Amino acid sequence: MAATATLSLARRTMVSSHSVRARTWKVEIDGSVVGSISNQRTVEFPVKAGQHLLRVKSTRYLLSPEESFEAVAGQVVKFSCHPRALSPIIFTRWLIWFLASLVKHDLWIGLEFVNTSSADIGATSFAVLENIPKIPAGASEIESSLSARPSGIGSGTITGTAARAPANPRSALVVSNLTKRFGERTAFSDVSFDVGYGEVFGFLGPNGAGKTTTVRTLGTLIAPTSGSATVAGIPLSPENGVEIRQRIAIMPESPGLYLRLTVTENLEYFAGLYGLRHATTRINDALEAVNLGDRASDLCASLSKGLRQRVGLARTLLSDPEIMFLDEPTSGLDPVASLEVHNLIIGLRQKGVTIFLTTHRLDEAEKLCDRVAFLNTTLRTVGRTAELREQLFKRSLRVKTLEPIGDPAEFFTRILAVEDWRPDGANTYVLTVSDPEVAAPEVTRALVSADVGVLFIGEAQHSLEDVYLELIADDAEARRS
């Protein structure tokens, strides 16, 4: 192998406007195309030692910037490129184009030298390097072998509570020790969790637990008092607000529609705010998704609460967000409409959209969420629903008999496999056991020999509701003591 160096090119977003995320750019070294790069990606190319010319091109723009660089064997030469912010004076692009092109080549795409470091090629880079065709070669799909965003169910990084993974750059949300206080009142305190890409994450808690405040904080609407977070790979800070908001969508607690505008006009406004120009198809798709196609030209003032809620949901679909924050999306919806929203969320999850779902409805969380978190000012627990149940409850048997047992206390204490018992309604008993498979036959035998008619015996299922009530009860107890 000839003495080689590596060219590493990173593409950053400068959020300004026009569908920046969409286009891939061609990367040209010494006049031949060696690959392409899309938004938020880093690609690496092997280059021979010596002088080279790098150019980044978009089919959209006539002009492309170029930089020459000197590659020394064994070194990584790093460049970064980004779309330029659209200057406010450039309304009439074509005219400015011709004038500006006389003096400026990096009008649309900026290209900058970052630094040179000695080769420090990690595992991913090797994989990439192997796939890279020899220079010169035609445009290739190098980036697809790189950090493509996972899509589909369950492909996101999912971390349990027990072993919290270190801040993963591929996590959609990384929250660490986040606290928000309003003067004396603490809305939430020292909250830490991760959400993987493509995950549906349920955020549960009683009224006033701080759920909405968390959503607002992560959505850059309000600043945290302390702690840090990364949203869609971008650190949460006031300077990054626009960039973060470009990649997320939030459905607030109340839909907040302009009542004097029609449904379509409301959506057109928001499409414009997301920098989408010709959004008619998107708007129609979003309306279809929430089953509102036939109400498109109604004034929002004439819609019922549930229908307004659905318009609010359609609004979050417009911008094709990476992360959606839904603050109680089904509150006020009838069962059929709730079901539609559930199906919509399932569909979004299949498309790989990360969803942060705040809800009071435990059945909803249980049905939709990969993992749930319980918040009550502080984060009580995070985990998969099944794990949570096991974590919180010993296993138990439920026994229903035809007639009451004479002296249940005496009766159950005599059975060895039963650790504890409590009545649960008429002729029904819940037994705490360590192994239901041992206990169930033993209990059945005891009942039969005592001549008690058995109606039902089986393992008790704890719902998320039990988990929820258990946690909240803990809190209440802690407060009392």
Place this chain on the structure above:
Amino acid sequence: MMSLDATRLRAVVHKELLDYRRKRAIVVSMVLLPILFLVEPVVSIFVAAPSESSSALDSFVILPLLYMLLIAVVMPSTLAAFTVVGEREQGTLEPLLTTPLREQEFIIGKGAAVMIPSVALSYLVYGLFLLAVELFAHPAVATAVFHNGPILLALFLFAPLVAGWSVVVGMAVSVRASEVRVAQQLGMLASLPITGVVLLLAIGVIHPTFPVAIAFAAGLLVIDLITLRIVSRMFDRERLVIGTKATRS
């Protein structure tokens, strides 16, 4: 250097104008205000006694002319009062702030949406007034009106500038106010300094000449820009959403 996005700005302006058209109170005041401000000057021009000396006439027509300038002061402050509190009261501010819209785009977009109808209506009123004078007023009075070059220039030059002032002050009030009504009343205070200047001109303390008009315009522009800067500092997302400023410890 702040970067503004044309698509987002256009969306804000378009939506605001659409919303105005659907709001009866605004449509009515947009029709009534100009009529109100047109009637007074036209009447006073018609009752002017043409027998007076031309210099007396010249100074007589100044007040009716300047009176029309107040449209560009009053209308924007009423509309600007809605910009923030209005949206907060309707509950539309939070969703709006979840979008990539920048603070500057919010201010400039909403400001432009207020300025456009206000300035357009002012110019319309000026035009109607001058037409009425040309067609129906006594020739001596008409001459006096058209002789007042500096004032006419000032009218056209000042309309956007005083509107700008009102808008910026109105928005500042709107950020802090708890209710639309309070904001509207406080916003009216914005018109006080300008009314003061109009008075000084009318009673002859300041003599309207071209240099004075230009100097005033330049001064207004500077004041507008300074207040705009101050107001954009006041725009804090947290304050807009929940009504208090962020505290970071």
